[in-house]
Amino acid sequence: MSPAPAQITLGQWDERYAALRAEGLREPSYGGPLSRHLADGDRRLSCLRFDNSPAALRLWNFLLSEEDRLFAARREGKTIIGTMKDLGTVPIMAYALEDTVAFYPDGAWWQPCVMELSDGLLARADAMGIDESFCPVRAMLGAFETGEHFPAPDLLTCSVGATCDDFSAIAQRLSATGFPILWWEIPPRRPCDPGEAAIRLPGGRRVSRSQVAFVTGQMQHLAWAIGQTCGKRLRRRHLAQSIHQANRVRGLLGELREEAYRAAAAPLGAMEMLVAEMLAIHYCSDRDETVAVLEDLLAEVRRRVAAGTGVLEAAAARVYWVNPVADLRAMNLLEECGGRVCGTDYMFGHALARIPTNVPPLEALARMALADPMVGPAGQRAEDICADMAAAGAEAAVISRIPGASHCATEGAVIAEEIRGRLALPVVEIEVPPVIDAVMASLKTRLSALVERVKERRER
Numbered sequence: 001m002s003p004a005p006a007q008i009t010l011g012q013w014d015e016r017y018a019a020l021r022a023e024g025l026r027e028p029s030y031g032g033p034l035s036r037h038l039a040d041g042d043r044r045l046s047c048l049r050f051d052n053s054p055a056a057l058r059l060w061n062f063l064l065s066e067e068d069r070l071f072a073a074r075r076e077g078k079t080i081i082g083t084m085k086d087l088g089t090v091p092i093m094a095y096a097l098e099d100t101v102a103f104y105p106d107g108a109w110w111q112p113c114v115m116e117l118s119d120g121l122l123a124r125a126d127a128m129g130i131d132e133s134f135c136p137v138r139a140m141l142g143a144f145e146t147g148e149h150f151p152a153p154d155l156l157t158c159s160v161g162a163t164c165d166d167f168s169a170i171a172q173r174l175s176a177t178g179f180p181i182l183w184w185e186i187p188p189r190r191p192c193d194p195g196e197a198a199i200r201l202p203g204g205r206r207v208s209r210s211q212v213a214f215v216t217g218q219m220q221h222l223a224w225a226i227g228q229t230c231g232k233r234l235r236r237r238h239l240a241q242s243i244h245q246a247n248r249v250r251g252l253l254g255e256l257r258e259e260a261y262r263a264a265a266a267p268l269g270a271m272e273m274l275v276a277e278m279l280a281i282h283y284c285s286d287r288d289e290t291v292a293v294l295e296d297l298l299a300e301v302r303r304r305v306a307a308g309t310g311v312l313e314a315a316a317a318r319v320y321w322v323n324p325v326a327d328l329r330a331m332n333l334l335e336e337c338g339g340r341v342c343g344t345d346y347m348f349g350h351a352l353a354r355i356p357t358n359v360p361p362l363e364a365l366a367r368m369a370l371a372d373p374m375v376g377p378a379g380q381r382a383e384d385i386c387a388d389m390a391a392a393g394a395e396a397a398v399i400s401r402i403p404g405a406s407h408c409a410t411e412g413a414v415i416a417e418e419i420r421g422r423l424a425l426p427v428v429e430i431e432v433p434p435v436i437d438a439v440m441a442s443l444k445t446r447l448s449a450l451v452e453r454v455k456e457r458r459e460r
């Protein structure tokens, strides 16, 4: 008989894995016990509590095997495109061509946490003059220098324009160290002038037709460069098919978010949901497998919802979480304090929205890029968060600041004020460093206080 849904330690997963294998568990090529990743230096895993389902096992193994997949792609002669900053748009072009893989070098920001700073990536960035006054994305400088976490890409792209100061400085430093970058421009999303022709973006915002035309031109250049790098022509039908596949991933994630965040008792923990949401950005370097991983998770969540079971109490405070965390332990911590995540804005909402299929593919991608919450005013992001919180029945919000991040300097205050003003709900702003151990006690106090306020409000 299957055990009830629960969150278990890495050691408990070893026992569970042995039992599943004895029962005949079938796994993909990257399968195996979770604890084997400790040997790769992923020490943080021993501090986390994981979902006990085979679907979650597959999710974690998929995530933690991405480096192996990228190096295997290099050995197999595939073309590797490193896409920086845009979160979700350029990889769709890369995956339109066979034997091409895209990844985000920015994802290296997660390495110092999962390896509990033993990788030395932040120290290398320090030595290159990019110190802790910059956000943890600076870890990618060290990753490029060591070449240990991903192979050098055949083409490296990066968006500029409506880009934070940190990323601009870090990418310029990278370029100066000998990694050529294809820069492309995403302008700040601005309100339409009176009488200016407008286009509605995925998510509902309106933008001027001229801005869409400009970004479509940038997409054309990117498509040409990717084709050149691969030695193939990136045709419209390839792009249309790739958009179709991207919408498949986004559709699955939409259903998963709907089921998991709306359920009375959370059927899946916040940590696994965060990892699942991140798959939408670049598919963890394997789009087909992303679909399979999400299908498994969705089936598990549906089973649990139908059975009325979950991993947390139904009474848990419904918390909306803003911004991703490098240390996933923070998501466990909220749940230990009596909260559960009921909605999120991890800064890439545009990567979850359905891509239009009734316009030419490059224009569709341009619209997506302009729908990025981070290329518009913070006030618009705050309004969208409030609307999402209201729809999700959120009772409170956590705004998670990223240390050194220029985008967090004032944006958190803007979002918090909007939530208090519009929804009159409690909000807490916290800062989550790459490893939270030193601030665990204070984080716990603040998250517990937030949950207590929710419970008090329920009793009024």
Ligand code: SF4
Pocket (backbone or CB within 6 Å): 135, 136, 137, 164, 165, 166, 167, 374, 402, 404, 405, 406, 407, 408
């Ligand atoms: S400052 Fe914010 S938006 Fe910029 S790279 Fe860091 S986390 Fe991303």
